[in-house]
Amino acid sequence: MFKSIYYYIDKFNREEIYKLNKSINIIYRNYSNKFNTKELLQLVIFCKKQRRKVYISNNFKLALKFNFDGVYIPSFNKSLRYKKIIKKNFDVIGSAHNIKEVINKELQGCTKIFLCPIFRTKKNRSHLGVTKFNLIKLSTKKDIIALGGINEKNIKYLRMCNVKGLAGITWVKKNGPSINTGPF
Numbered sequence: 083m084f085k086s087i088y089y090y091i092d093k094f095n096r097e098e099i100y101k102l103n104k105s106i107n108i109i110y111r112n113y114s115n116k117f118n119t120k121e122l123l124q125l126v127i128f129c130k131k132q133r134r135k136v137y138i139s140n141n142f143k144l145a146l147k148f149n150f151d152g153v154y155i156p157s158f159n160k161s162l163r164y165k166k167i168i169k170k171n172f173d174v175i176g177s178a179h180n181i182k183e184v185i186n187k188e189l190q191g192c193t194k195i196f197l198c199p200i201f202r203t204k205k206n207r208s209h210l211g212v213t214k215f216n217l218i219k220l221s222t223k224k225d226i227i228a229l230g231g232i233n234e235k236n237i238k239y240l241r242m243c244n245v246k247g248l249a250g251i252t253w254v255k256k257n258g259p260s261i262n263t264g265p266f
Contacts (some may be wrong), residue, residue, distance in 0.1 A: 086194070086227065086247030088137075089254045094125040098255070104132050106254065109154045111139030122148045137175065145172075155190055157183050157198075162190055177229060179210075181221050188222060195222060196249050199230025200240075206230070212239050219243065 087106045129136035135151040145153040152173030176187040177196040187195045199209045225246040
């Protein structure tokens with residue numbers, strides 16, 4: 083059973099988000115352009131009206147300024163400045179590829195760790211696979227979210243991983259309207 087589902091976007095597209103099941107959380111990660119403050123505000127307002135959680139990647143100041151539900155820390159960010167966040171109901175979540183990065187995410191104060199890639203992707207031919215994924219998962223008590231290469235053929239293998247959720251782009255976008263957080 084998935085407790086949480088996350089969908090990555092790099093720009094605010096009202097129609098795209100509206101088509102998704104309202105239980106799907108949004109992670110805004112725009113690494114190529116400057117942040118458009120008007121777009122950020124529209125995104126947060128839209129998601130809050132839908133009672134959908136929304137996170138911004140790698141920018142703690144903007145997360146607080148625009149009232150995001152939290153910040154997403156990518157695996158390449160090793161900074162420990164996120165450790166002492168005092169805002170109530172603010173989540174720090176992040177991604178990791180190995181045990182060393184999982185430990186770093188714990189030190190950063192992450193409540194959920196996106197372990198990736200679990201399956202092979204077009205972008206990254208190396209992947210963890212179910213066995214290695216589960217071995218790394220044993221190194222932490224934090225909630226683990228499966229990320230990377232999830233599709234119709236391999237989603238059934240997530241049952242063997244006992245994950246708290248999944249994250250992605252392609253599969254979530256394709257199945258967004260029919261996804262629920264119940265058993266899969």
